[in-house]
Amino acid sequence: MAAPSPQPAAPAPASGGSYRLLYVSLLVVGAGNSMLQPLLPPLARELGLPDASLGWIFSLSALFWVFASPFWGRRSDDVGRKPIIALGMAAYAASMGLFAIVVIIGLNGLLSGAALFACLILARAIFGAVGSAASPASQAYVADRSTPAQRTERIAALTAAFALGATMGPAICAVLAGRFGLVFPLIFTCVLAGASAWTIWRFLPEPEKPSAPPERARWIDSWRLASDDRLAPFLIYGFGLSILGGTIQQTYTLYLMDRLDVTGRAAAEQASAGFMVGALALLATQMALIPRLHWKSSTFMIAGAAVLSAGIVLQMLATTLGALVVSQFLQGAGFGLARPGFAGGASMSVRPHEQGAAAGLVVAVNGAGFVISPITGGVAYDYLHPLAPLAISLALALIMALFASRSRRLKHIESAPPPPSIDPTN
Template structure:
């Protein structure tokens, strides 16, 4: 007998549309900026600094915005995040345009590009934790993983649609894709404005601030950080892997790798909207299955020798990612309780960029030694995560669905 699905509020899809714009905008920046910046006279270190400063700002500010959404309301912070994202994207595009016209050059151009990306990190980091808190506020504990799957599918769809639409918009101008998704963010802001914001927790009701080292929090951040490292590692090195190992005689390795990324994105959407949402898989099962699937697909990827093999592995790696994302988000949401939903989302936003910072330092040098090492190391990391989730009490608490019997989420605190 199939499960009866609880109807989720349409607000979730509106928030997902906001993350779609953010995901598309971020992906376009990663794809288009390196060659454009090089043409404008910036070197590789400067280009890397543009991305690194934004990631650091994102890491530092994400918990702050999440905590603020707990205290002053979700809607305000969501709007601040989308508005900051849109403005920073337009400023970045405007700076590039001035550089291409020769009105900005050298150090001043570099400083303004970094400043625009820092603004993105400062304000853009507000969108995900506040949206996650909002979703948790309006979904029941039994539908939490479905709700987060729908929310996260917005960002995933943005990562797929962004490059596809950018290819068409770049025919208009280099700056057209940036303005297009900035305009999309403004449209979403209008829809968000008309949504009823969840009731704000008054100061008298607010509990003490929760720490990322709290036993209700850190077990899920560990999995998220490991997941982020594996994800960044495979995507930052895959173009090289196609060129060096899979299709060494082809000049179209970038196009072939792009097909692999699209298949991975398709796997992510299947994990989110089919396995997590449609099949109503529990949060604990999503984490367990996602970690195991990622481990196996990374092993298969490391030993792939043909396009068919590598494409299959990338699809299943994406499928595992699509299960892990909502599994971690919903598990942490259920773990921390209703008073700390924004803070929980902020902590996740802080650890997710860890992979993009660690991968160039760790994965790239290892790839130079042997192309398979980064993927085997990622598989080993996922294997350790598998052992961890089966031995950690809080993960066991989630898998046993004790949140159903303990709606106030106090039992675990008293057991420490």
């Protein structure tokens, strides 16, 4: 069994301003994506599209994300982190802008049916194919400038910025859509993402490219790295976590509507409360709890899967809104422990010149579960039983906890005591 790869003795330092730029960029992406959740169902009905079409738009985008993320992570090893991050944010702006344009054309009756559906898929595909560049390059930028002792905390801070955006997104969307219409939040996100891309390109410091071997980085090398026994256990765990997250996210509102017998605006408001509480729990876990824990990566992964299991069981038993909201709190806390655990461990398991490729694979598995979650989620809910998606999720969470507790490779990656907590607002 291979020992953990050596890390650089003195990573290039980064100022607090550098991290703030990355935090704000991922916050914009998190807010924009979470705005789509309450926006798309009413938009789809106004456009005459079936409800099921929404899941497949996200699923196909996730498929692009899976294959593109490793390429962009490896590419950042070759050309540097900053241009890849800026490209990803610019592509995200273009995706949201084109999505808004297609919706406007559809609402005016100039496009409908299959042609409209195809254009929406293509607009969203830009995010999956090119917008996916920002996340792995951002993680690799942090890895380049942190020691193993700092890495899990700083990657957790990046994830927390995304979670903060996801928490803010529904509230921002409600205000903007109520005042300016359903399309305006899409345009607003496009402008913010474009401004973020320009700011990254103009102000993010990167005095030198990451240390890389002489040969040109190749996309296929990233997929070869995925089978490396240093990294593969973390990716397996992350793939399971992604399936679990996609399944729960796509069926929670349906489950709430059927369990509490609510519809329409009341259902949207009550479901939004659960999603926001879950995002806040994830944020609090990553920003307040993780920096104070002296755990191995595998311990974070075991604890995260265990807390997730408790949240799923509570959701299965819940008969009131309060119980459902508490279940979302537990699930958010579980994700908050598990994601930095596997992402930080994956980063510590590879060499410095492999950081971009490893980050790309981590981001890829984060989206991979959403390719098949329409089956484990919506299809299982409609054709098997309303509890079927939760039963699948519970079984998967228990398997993940067992896997993390038994894998000798995962246990071998140590997490050193963290430094003082990083506050992304400073």
